[in-house]
Structures are given as C-alpha cells and as structure tokens.
Amino acid sequence: MTRYAGGLPGVAVAREYKYMCSDPGQELIRQDIRDHGLDRIVVAACSPHLHEHTFRQAVALGGLNPYYFHMVNLREHDAWVHTDKAAATEKAMDLVRAAVRRVKWHVPLEPRQVSIQADVLVVGGGIAGIDAALTLANAGKHVYLVEREPTIGGHMAQFDKTFPTLDCAACILTPKMTAVKAHRNITLWTMAEVRQVEGYVGNFSVTVCRKPRYVLEDLCVGCLECIQACVYKQAKVPDAFNLGLGKRKPVYIPFPQAVPQVVVIDPETCIEFKSGKCKKTCVEVCAERHAIDFHQKEEIRTIQVGAIVLATGFEVFDAARIPYYGYGLYPNVYTALEVERLVNASGPTGGEILLRDGRKPATVGIVHCVGSRDEHTNRYCSRVCCMYSLKLAHLIKEKTGAEVYSFYIDVRAPGKAFEEFYNRVAEEGVIFIRGKVADIYPAGNGDGRVILQAEDTLLGMVRKIPVDMVVLSTGLEPRADAAAVRRLFNIGCSSEGFFLERHPKLAPVNTFADGIFMAGCCQGPKDIPDTVAQSGAAAAQALALIDAGVVELEPNTAHVVEDACSGCKTCIPLCPYSAISFVEEKRAYINEILCKGCGTCVAACPSGSIRQNLFEDEEIFDEIEGLLVPA
Amino acid sequence: MYDVRRTLKFQRDADPRWAEEVAARPGCEGLFSCQQCGTCSATCPLSLYMDLGPRRVIALVREGFRKDALTSQTVWLCASCYECDVACPRQIRLTDLMGSLKREAARCHLYPRRFPVPVVERELCEVISHGRWRPESWRILGAVLRFSPAELCRLLCRRGGLNPPRGFAGTRPSDRRCP
Numbered sequence: 001m002t003r004y005a006g007g008l009p010g011v012a013v014a015r016e017y018k019y020m021c022s023d024p025g026q027e028l029i030r031q032d033i034r035d036h037g038l039d040r041i042v043v044a045a046c047s048p049h050l051h052e053h054t055f056r057q058a059v060a061l062g063g064l065n066p067y068y069f070h071m072v073n074l075r076e077h078d079a080w081v082h083t084d085k086a087a088a089t090e091k092a093m094d095l096v097r098a099a100v101r102r103v104k105w106h107v108p109l110e111p112r113q114v115s116i117q118a119d120v121l122v123v124g125g126g127i128a129g130i131d132a133a134l135t136l137a138n139a140g141k142h143v144y145l146v147e148r149e150p151t152i153g154g155h156m157a158q159f160d161k162t163f164p165t166l167d168c169a170a171c172i173l174t175p176k177m178t179a180v181k182a183h184r185n186i187t188l189w190t191m192a193e194v195r196q197v198e199g200y201v202g203n204f205s206v207t208v209c210r211k212p213r214y215v216l217e218d219l220c221v222g223c224l225e226c227i228q229a230c231v232y233k234q235a236k237v238p239d240a241f242n243l244g245l246g247k248r249k250p251v252y253i254p255f256p257q258a259v260p261q262v263v264v265i266d267p268e269t270c271i272e273f274k275s276g277k278c279k280k281t282c283v284e285v286c287a288e289r290h291a292i293d294f295h296q297k298e299e300i301r302t303i304q305v306g307a308i309v310l311a312t313g314f315e316v317f318d319a320a321r322i323p324y325y326g327y328g329l330y331p332n333v334y335t336a337l338e339v340e341r342l343v344n345a346s347g348p349t350g351g352e353i354l355l356r357d358g359r360k361p362a363t364v365g366i367v368h369c370v371g372s373r374d375e376h377t378n379r380y381c382s383r384v385c386c387m388y389s390l391k392l393a394h395l396i397k398e399k400t401g402a403e404v405y406s407f408y409i410d411v412r413a414p415g416k417a418f419e420e421f422y423n424r425v426a427e428e429g430v431i432f433i434r435g436k437v438a439d440i441y442p443a444g445n446g447d448g449r450v451i452l453q454a455e456d457t458l459l460g461m462v463r464k465i466p467v468d469m470v471v472l473s474t475g476l477e478p479r480a481d482a483a484a485v486r487r488l489f490n491i492g493c494s495s496e497g498f499f500l501e502r503h504p505k506l507a508p509v510n511t512f513a514d515g516i517f518m519a520g521c522c523q524g525p526k527d528i529p530d531t532v533a534q535s536g537a538a539a540a541q542a543l544a545l546i547d548a549g550v551v552e553l554e555p556n557t558a559h560v561v562e563d564a565c566s567g568c569k570t571c572i573p574l575c576p577y578s579a580i581s582f583v584e585e586k587r588a589y590i591n592e593i594l595c596k597g598c599g600t601c602v603a604a605c606p607s608g609s610i611r612q613n614l615f616e617d618e619e620i621f622d623e624i625e626g627l628l629v630p631a
Numbered sequence: 632m633y634d635v636r637r638t639l640k641f642q643r644d645a646d647p648r649w650a651e652e653v654a655a656r657p658g659c660e661g662l663f664s665c666q667q668c669g670t671c672s673a674t675c676p677l678s679l680y681m682d683l684g685p686r687r688v689i690a691l692v693r694e695g696f697r698k699d700a701l702t703s704q705t706v707w708l709c710a711s712c713y714e715c716d717v718a719c720p721r722q723i724r725l726t727d728l729m730g731s732l733k734r735e736a737a738r739c740h741l742y743p744r745r746f747p748v749p750v751v752e753r754e755l756c757e758v759i760s761h762g763r764w765r766p767e768s769w770r771i772l773g774a775v776l777r778f779s780p781a782e783l784c785r786l787l788c789r790r791g792g793l794n795p796p797r798g799f800a801g802t803r804p805s806d807r808r809c810p
Contacts, residue, residue, distance in 0.1 A: 455671075455678075457686060
C-alpha cells in the first residue's frame with residue numbers, strides 16, 4: 001500500500017505508521033512537511049469524523065494551511081465493510097489515488113468566527129429542564145424556561161416515592177421548583193410552546209407562543225378562593241394530573257405545590273367560555289386583585305439565545321394498545337402511574353390504595369414489560385419499569401398487606417443500591433414469577449377479580465392467578481409530537497424516535513445541531529439520577545459554548561459566482577437551512593454562517609454558478625477520475 | 632417398571648450445528664431471538680397437555696438437544712392455531728418451527744414413546760416421502776398394533792373368543808437416526 005502510494009504522480013513521500021493520530025505520528029507529519037517541503041497532505045486511516053480535526057491541527061503546526069489536508073476513510077469505507085482482503089486492498093489503492101488527485105486542487109481556507117449570545121433557552125420543565133435551568137442560572141446566565149403545562153415539575157411531580165431510597169418525590173422536587181420561580185436569572189414561561197427556531201449556533205432567534213391561562217400571573221397570589229367560589233359546587237372534570245382518577249373544577253391548580261402558584265381556567269369546561277352566561281363568581285371573589293381575565297389572548301415572544309437545552313421528556317405507553325391486558329375494559333386494571341397517584345398522600349384517595357369500587361385489594365398482580373421488549377409495541381427496554389415495579393410492590397405491601405405477585409421476564413436492577421432494594425422487596429414476601437403475562441380475563445363470578453395467565457418459566461408450568469388489582473408497568477415512549485419538535489430544532493432521532501445524540505459514548509448530550517443540547521428522557525428512557533446527571537452535563541456543554549465567546553465555523557460553505565447567477569431561484573426552496581436569500585440585483589445570496597455545506601444548492605444550480613469550498617468541481621471530478629482510472 | 636429420566640445434560644449430547652441448521656429453515660429464523668418469556672406456553676390452548684411447552688422446546692432446539700426436542704409430545708400436540716405466533720413479543724413463528732420439527736421427526740423416525748398422535752402422521756409421511764402404499768385395513772391394523780397391541784388382543788378375544796397369540800410382544804419403533 002505504502003509502496004503503491006509512494007509511486008503515485010505528485011507524491012513526494014509515503015509512510016506507514018501504526019498510530020498516526022498519536023503525538024509521535026503527528027510529529028512525523030510535521031517533520032515531513034519541514035524536511036520534504038510538502039504542500040499537500042493525505043492521511044488514509046480511520047474516519048474524518050474522529051481525527052480530521054487532529055490531523056488538520058498537525059498540518060497547521062507544520063506550517064501549512066489546515067485545508068491542504070485530506071483524509072481517506074479506509075476503516076468504515078473499506079476495512080470494516082469487506083471480507084475479501086485482496087479486493088479491499090485494491091479498493092484502498094483506488095481511494096488513495098483519488099485523494100491524491102483531489103488534494104492538489106485544495107485552496108487555503110480560513111474558518112470564520114462568530115460571536116455568541118449569552119442567554120440560554122431550556123425547553124421542558126420536568127426535572128431535567130429544572131436542573132439544567134438552575135445550573136445555568138447559578139452560573140450567571142439568563143435562562144428562559146419554557147413549559148407547555150400550567151406548572152413545571154413534569155412526570156416526577158406525579159410520583160409518590162423514588163427508588164431505591166424511597167425518598168418522597170415531591171419533597172425533593174418542590175424545593176427545586178420554587179428555586180426556579182425565585183431565581184432572578186430564570187424567566188419561567190408556563191403554558192408556552194416554541195413555535196419557530198431560526199439562526200445558528202450562538203445566535204438562535206426563537207419564537208415562543210404563550211397560551212392564555214385566563215388568569216394574570218402577576219396579579220394572582222394563589223389564594224385559591226376562586227376555586228372555592230366557582231359555580232360548579234362539585235368538582236366534575238377528570239383531573240389530568242391524577243390521570244382521571246380524581247376530579248377538578250374548570251378553574252383549578254394542577255396540584256398543591258404547583259409552580260407558578262397560579263390557578264388556570266380550562267376554556268373547554270368553563271361555563272363562561274361555553275355559553276357566556278356564567279355568574280362569574282370567581283371574578284366576584286377576586287374583585288380586589290382583578291387577576292381573572294377571560295379575554296386573555298395568546299402572546300408571541302421572540303428571544304435571542306446562544307444555546308438551547310431540550311428536555312422535552314417522555315410519554316407513558318398507552319396500555320390500551322395491548323388488547324389482551326384489558327386496560328380500560330376491566331376497572332381493576334391500572335397503569336403504574338395511576339397507582340403512583342393512588343399511593344400518593346395528595347392523590348385522589350388521600351394515599352389509600354382503594355379500587356374503583358372502594359375495596360382494598362387483597363391480591364395484586366404487577367405485570368412488567370408492558371409496551372417494552374415487544375416487537376408489537378416497542379423493542380427497547382424502558383429501563384425504569386423494573387425498579388418502579390419493585391417500589392410499587394413494596395408500597396402496596398406496606399400500605400395494604402396484600403399478596404403481591406410480580407410477573408417479570410428479567411429483573412433489571414443495575415444501579416447503585418438497586419440490587420439491594422430488589423433483595424429487600426423479595427424478602428418482604430413479594431412473589432416473583434418469571435414469565436410474561438399472556439392473558440388477563442375476568443374471574444367470572446362478578447366480584448371484579450381478574451385472572452392473570454402466565455407461564456411460570458422457572459417451574460415450567462402455566463399458572464392462573466386470580467387478583468383484585470392489576471398494575472401494568474408501562475414503558476416510556478417518545479412524545480407524540482417528538483417528530484415535530486425534531487423538525488423545529490433540526491435534530492435527528494434514533495430508530496425508536498428518541499432524540500439522537502451526536503455520539504452514543506462521547507457526546508451523549510450533544511445533538512447534530514451545534515448549540516442544541518438535550519437532557520433527560522427525550523434522549524431515551526432513564527431514571528431520575530441519570531436524568532439529573534445528564535441535565536448537568538447539558539448545562540455544562542452550553543456554558544462551555546457560551547463562555548468561549550466566539551464559535552468557529554467550518555469553511556466548507558457554498559457561495560454564488562455572482563456574474564453567472566441568472567436569478568432563477570431554484571436553490572432557495574431547496575436549502576434545508578434557509579441560508580439562501582434573493583437580493584435585488586437578481587442574484588442569489590448565501591449566508592455563509594447559516595450554510596452547513598450540504599451541497600444541495602451546488603448540485604441543483606442549473607447554471608453551475610454555485611460553488612462550494614472543499615467540494616469544488618475540479619476537486620470532485622479529479623477525485624472521480626482518480627477513482628475510476630488506474631494510474 | 633420405573634421410567635427414570637436423566638436430567639443431567641452433557642455437552643456431548645448437544646449439537647449446536649443442528650440448532651443453526653434449524654434456524655436457517657424458512658420460518659425458523661427467529662429461533663435465537665427468543666427471550667424465554669413464556670408467552671407462547673401461556674397462550675397455547677394445548678400447553679396443559681404438553682410435556683414441555685413451546686418455550687422449552689425452543690430452549691432445547693437452540694441448545695441443540697435434537698433428540699429431546701424431536702421426541703417431545705409438544706411437537707405433535709401443536710394444532711397450528713397460531714395463538715403463540717400472534718402473541719410472541721419477538722415475533723417468532725413458532726407454528727412454522729413446530730411444523731419443521733414435525734417433518735424432521737417423521738423423516739428420521741423419531742417419535743415420543745407411548746404417544747398416539749404420530750401414528751397417523753407417520754403413516755402419511757411414509758406414503759408421501761417413501762411412496763409405500765398399503766391397503767387401508769393393513770394400515771389401521773399396523774397402527775393399532777404399534778399403538779396398543781394389548782387393546783387389539785382384548786378386542787379380538789372379546790369378539791370372537793380367540794386366544795391371544797403366544798409370545799406376542801408387539802413392535803416398538805426404534806430410534807433410528809436419519810441416513
């Protein structure tokens with residue numbers, strides 16, 4: 001290979017070295033530039049994704065423009081994908097020859113620098129968003145925290161205890177929530193959604209829509225007298241925070257510790273909105289403050305931020321999608337989140353575990369892997385269900401003394417003190433049955449019991465166990481609108497629909513869009529400690545970006561040859577980054593800061609008047625020729 | 632008589648290549664993706680009569696315990712109702728796998744002991760694969776002889792007052808391997 005490369009026309013020196021990316025390897029390049037007076041460098045090794053930057057730096061230290069360098073990916077494009085060694089070697093020769101032909105056309109380029117806005121946008125006010133916002137605000141950055149719901153807190157606010165320590169979820173979350181509200185560096189917008197994101201790393205312009213809550217946040221003090229005064233004497237509307245197990249009025253506060261501590265009016269159920277003929281007792285009782293405003297309109301705000309942290313979270317799997325578990329059909333089949341509310345002291349039953357008919361369950365079956373590890377629903381393991389199932393088993397046993405059966409495929413307890421918790425729950429007498437429940441059907445004697453049918457795979461026998469209550473341990477899914485959010489922020493997703501990280505190991509909170517980071521379950525299912533660790537990492541990444549002050553942009557951008565452009569506008573709608581505009585002299589203009597160098601416009605331009613740095617016509621044609629024509 | 636079953640398995644009894652060969656058959660591709668959750672056994676309307684249950688057959692097949700898998704009653708009790716196929720979280724086509732095992736068992740004359748179902752299958756198989764045609768009366772007689780010679784004797788004795796033939800021991804299929 002080295003001999004072949006050395007014999008190619010234009011090649012002054014060809015070398016083989018085991019780890020060219022190591023310091024001695026880079027020194028070799030610098031030395032050769034000095035000794036042989038080299039003016040172009042080709043490295044045929046691994047992916048440019050990994051080491052292009054390394055070698056460009058080495059070339060720059062050798063005294064050359066870093067863009068006189070070209071990298072051939074012999075690893076992913078050749079060695080890893082072929083089994084025929086002889087043919088692969090021949091291909092490697094072709095690739096190197098093509099690179100040598102191309103590199104002679106390279107011209108010196110300079111990366112451009114742009115300044116960075118200091119403010120940060122955090123999207124989503126769950127524990128991930130709260131933690132990231134607090135970290136950034138404590139570091140002195142101004143943070144906009146945008147939350148869709150009337151309160152921050154997310155799913156964690158709905159939980160009763162957290163595994164494996166059994167800390168009260170609300171007790172550890174609410175201090176953080178109030179800290180967000182009180183922090184002078186945080187602007188909290190609830191009932192708000194991001195509508196549009198423009199700009200680029202360091203200079204995003206974000207349009208946020210704040211939906212009306214019909215209560216003025218500045219005036220409401222959270223006395224909750226309007227809720228008392230509402231013409232609805234009884235709460236009649238299913239309460240979303242308690243997953244429909246409790247009831248609320250049209251004017252309500254999601255839960256007692258909600259932040260902001262401001263009521264919200266639901267226009268779907270409020271009589272004033274439906275008929276306009278309500279006595280408006282709520283307005284009467286709020287006469288002093290005038291906080292209720294039925295004419296509030298949605299408000300559009302545009303903010304300038306340097307970095308964005310996405311913490312949009314997850315959605316619980318809809319158990320009704322698995323018909324044979326009978327969720328929604330049999331009243332005593334619950335999802336885990338519903339049981340979480342039943343167990344909670346501020347829940348609809350005041351912390352008593354009661355069935356829908358008011359009975360206390362004597363036998364409870366917990367079904368693991370509902371909507372996880374199943375080709376029909378989601379193939380992945382949702383990671384948290386095993387542990388929260390253990391926690392619920394413990395809490396149910398503790399509160400009711402019921403016989404608890406836990407049907408699992410594998411118990412996954414791979415965290416700090418998780419296995420110990422599993423042992424503790426097993427010692428408490430929870431019965432673990434290894435087998436996936438295949439069917440749930442009524443016992444048939446009208447007492448509301450259902451029978452769980454599963455194979456006890458350790459006994460090798462099918463078992464039918466009648467229970468009073470079934471808990472379905474539902475998995476975690478990407479949010480239903482995750483695809484729309486991805487388009488909005490121009491980021492990718494993995495096969496399950498969770499947001500895709502730039503590198504699964506080494507850049508787990510970065511997205512492929514520069515300046516946009518992510519934290520929590522929008523990236524994949526994870527528990528609270530992992531979420532908080534990730535939100536800290538995302539905040540640190542955002543800080544590192546902002547505190548650098550400037551950002552360097554790759555110079556591989558496209559530009560218009562002005563004399564040749566006919567002004568046909570073909571390129572404008574094609575640009576995925578909206579970087580091309582039309583100026584009055586009948587020419588297209590490319591904003592080089594917005595351009596990501598995808599090359600779409602270059603290929604589409606009918607007059608060939610758009611050219612791209614590092615992908616000039618001569619470079620590409622000579623590369624192709626080099627590939628196809630043996631030297 | 633005691634029928635003692637050895638439950639210790641030596642690795643020399645396993646044939647991993649056979650498992651791979653089974654996994655390469657059409658419909659059996661999912662063999663190695665089984666997570667042993669037991670959904671198949673729990674949905675199977677016949678698993679309460681089975682000696683192993685479909686989950687354990689899969690476990691035996693993928694470990695390469697050929698004889699145990701092929702001589703299980705499960706393979707022959709499978710009524711091809713496709714309940715397990717529909718429910719399997721890994722979308723393994725268990726019915727196809729059972730069919731494949733059934734065909735192999737018949738081809739290699741490996742049958743569960745003292746089990747009536749394979750008799751019919753065996754006869755069919757002989758006609759189809761070996762072209763050995765015999766009159767139906769012979770076939771029935773042969774089947775009853777194999778399945779329960781004692782029953783035949785009792786039947787004959789009662790009807791015609793015949794004495795059972797002396798020294799009659801019946802025939803039992805030997806575990807012949809495939810050529």
